[in-house]
Amino acid sequence: MNSHTFRLPAAVLLATGAVALLTAPPAFATGGGATGGEGKAGAVVLRAGLDVGLLNTVHVPLKTTLNEVSAPATAEKTALTVTLDGVEGNKPVSVLRADVATSKATADKTRAEAEANLAKASVHVPGLPLLSLIEVEKVTSKAVCEAGKKPVATANVLGTVTALGKKVTLSAGGPTKVEVPGVGRIDLELSGTETTSTTAAAAALRLKIAVNPLNLNVAKVDGEIVLAEAHCTSPAGAAPSSAPPANPDIKPQAATGTGAGSATSGGTTGANLAETGGGSLTPYVAGGALTLLAIGGGALLLTRRGRAS
Secondary structure, eight states: HHHHHHHHHHHHHHHHHHHHHHOOOOOOTTTSSSOOOOEEEEEEEEEEEEEETTTTSOOOOOOOEOOOSSSSEEEOOOOOEOOOOSSGGGGEOOOOOOOOEEEEEEESEEEEEEEEEEEEEEOOOTTTTTSSSSEEEEEEEEHHHHHHHOOOOEEEEEEEEEEEEEOOEEEEEETTEEEEEEEEEEEEEEEEEEEEESSSEEEEEEEEEEEEOOOEEEEEEEEEEEEEEEEEEEEEOOOOOOOOOOSSSSSSOOOOTHHHHHHHHHHHHHOOOHTTOOOOOOHHHHHHHHHHHHHHHHHHHHHHHHHOO
């Protein structure tokens, strides 16, 4: 009896626990949870990394950018000047002037995008104030990284290009070399783009410079200038849906009420198991039946003996 009293609550708790587990709704991440992070994007209209050698063998680094932004941001400055010690009488050097010079970058959890645009622009280096290093009508670059899609990068050079006073035709097959005796040489590389499964980068025009102006205390200028650069990184992933799956592996079972109601559901579960011969109460049900059968048999035997006597 004690054993029966002990096992019955255990069976009920086990059954109600199973029902509670099956009726608990599945958990899903929503907007502000542990979802993928935002993408990244950036753009720059001009990036210069130059070494300016002076006549007295002193070297002055010139590292500068115009309209460099990281998402979210927009810039529209159209002129860039720098001042270098010992160059052009310590006066500002005009590096770039343009009618249009814009950069823009945006990013969120589904998309990252950046673009840079330059129009009617001329680039100068120290020692060559009157001769443009390069003049362009229009250059653009754009990078788009969208969650779940392949990143895209594009770059264009539109209209005429003039380098060291010479009109040039750029080729996608390799650098275009422009050399002017007594001035120097430029290698122009057109429309470089690169993409991976999660990133994109574009640069409309890349210039490698080696000029020797021998003017305004400048002996030579070496380095690189990039026009219209954009890059992005895809978001880690779109936010998952908050709706439950259409066909879950486990189907919830109906259960009403709490406490005693749950125990009733458990009793029903136990009875179903007993019908298949696999319930924990099966031995006791069978034992009770045998006891009743024995009592009935004994009573029948006593009745027959009384009649015989």
